[in-house]
Amino acid sequence: MTSHVNTNKAAVLHGPKDLRIETRSLPTTPPAGHVHVTVLATGLCGSDLHYYLHGRNGDFALRHPMALGHESAGIISAVGPECPAQLSVGKRVAIEAGLYCRECERCQEGRYNLCPSMRFASSAKTYPHLDGTLQSTLTWPAWGVHLLPTSVSYEVGALIEPLSVVLQGIRRCALANGERVLVTGAGAVGLLACAAAKGAGASYVVAVDIDEGRLDFAKRNSWADQTYTLAKSAPPVQGEEPAVTMGKAQRVAKEMGEALSLDSSAGAFDVVFECSGVPSCVQLAIFSTRPGGRVVLIGMGSPIQTLPIGAAALREVDILGVFRYANTYPLAMEMLQRGELKGIEKVISHRYTLEEAGEAFETLARGRGRDGRGVTKVFVVAEEGEE
Numbered sequence: 001m002t003s004h005v006n007t008n009k010a011a012v013l014h015g016p017k018d019l020r021i022e023t024r025s026l027p028t029t030p031p032a033g034h035v036h037v038t039v040l041a042t043g044l045c046g047s048d049l050h051y052y053l054h055g056r057n058g059d060f061a062l063r064h065p066m067a068l069g070h071e072s073a074g075i076i077s078a079v080g081p082e083c084p085a086q087l088s089v090g091k092r093v094a095i096e097a098g099l100y101c102r103e104c105e106r107c108q109e110g111r112y113n114l115c116p117s118m119r120f121a122s123s124a125k126t127y128p129h130l131d132g133t134l135q136s137t138l139t140w141p142a143w144g145v146h147l148l149p150t151s152v153s154y155e156v157g158a159l160i161e162p163l164s165v166v167l168q169g170i171r172r173c174a175l176a177n178g179e180r181v182l183v184t185g186a187g188a189v190g191l192l193a194c195a196a197a198k199g200a201g202a203s204y205v206v207a208v209d210i211d212e213g214r215l216d217f218a219k220r221n222s223w224a225d226q227t228y229t230l231a232k233s234a235p236p237v238q239g240e241e242p243a244v245t246m247g248k249a250q251r252v253a254k255e256m257g258e259a260l261s262l263d264s265s266a267g268a269f270d271v272v273f274e275c276s277g278v279p280s281c282v283q284l285a286i287f288s289t290r291p292g293g294r295v296v297l298i299g300m301g302s303p304i305q306t307l308p309i310g311a312a313a314l315r316e317v318d319i320l321g322v323f324r325y326a327n328t329y330p331l332a333m334e335m336l337q338r339g340e341l342k343g344i345e346k347v348i349s350h351r352y353t354l355e356e357a358g359e360a361f362e363t364l365a366r367g368r369g370r371d372g373r374g375v376t377k378v379f380v381v382a383e384e385g386e387e
């Protein structure tokens, strides 16, 4: 018989805004091929917030209580049988939150993010849902954890998850040294996109957003060379002719180019990372890309949009989708070790303990902490001395 200890705490969502800190039983020894990770840092993501507020994320509704969180790092506290020798107690690891079958065609060709059998922590897409990482101890397959170099903190280790989505985009568009990059949307992912584009060799990075504070932040940290504040657009006019809408987006692209003193007659950017999901920004992205350039859709926006497809197709502007990531953790570790992503932990604006997870989500929902500071990224971290 397996002996159990009752020390695992988890932030479990039971329904909209019904987040409970529960104590669960945990076997003292992980199953074969698994490790226990004492989770020390977890970033909260937009999808977690959707589940927290609405009990669903798009089409995927909560069908039973589920622990939230999927951006985590921690320390190995127990090792099950049949685990690789390098995974011993005390090793620091980042947790990759998706469990794929490792056998299907997509997995075999290295695109496991597209695995039809993918189970992703804290996603209600599959049933039963796979619990998320907002737990004090996570039981996880050994092949789903990545050793953290000593120079990389737990918080940065956790940030590798959202960073991975960006790195997937960078790989999809084969970003080359010296290219000019536009990032639309300067939330946490947009900021990481700016930093990663710089780290990956972009010579010139421009960030645009409607929030000037976020843009200042990007500039202060040298993640963006220049920024441009977009006017808060009026809500789309019902029944407006698409040509009129596209004309507006084209005008914004032109005005932005002029404000930045760019020759934007044919599109000034080699690559645009679209991180807002807002249709007017996707349109702007296409008009701002040079002939033969690439638009990478990183933001999860409305699934049906009207786009100036001619302005893309007739100038061979490739529109690339990104769904999560595959094989990005080793790449992130290399970039971090080479010092190419210095200071990315500064995107973390607020920190709470696991017990305070509810308040952490409320802060994310408000977009502002009780301290009055605007939210870029909310983290749940272990208290001092907990490790």
Ligand SMILES: [Zn+2]
Pocket (backbone or CB within 6 Å): 045, 046, 047, 048, 070
């Ligand atoms: Zn996420």
Ligand SMILES: [Zn+2]
Pocket (backbone or CB within 6 Å): 100, 101, 102, 103, 104, 105, 106, 107, 108, 112, 115, 116, 117, 118
């Ligand atoms: Zn598969």
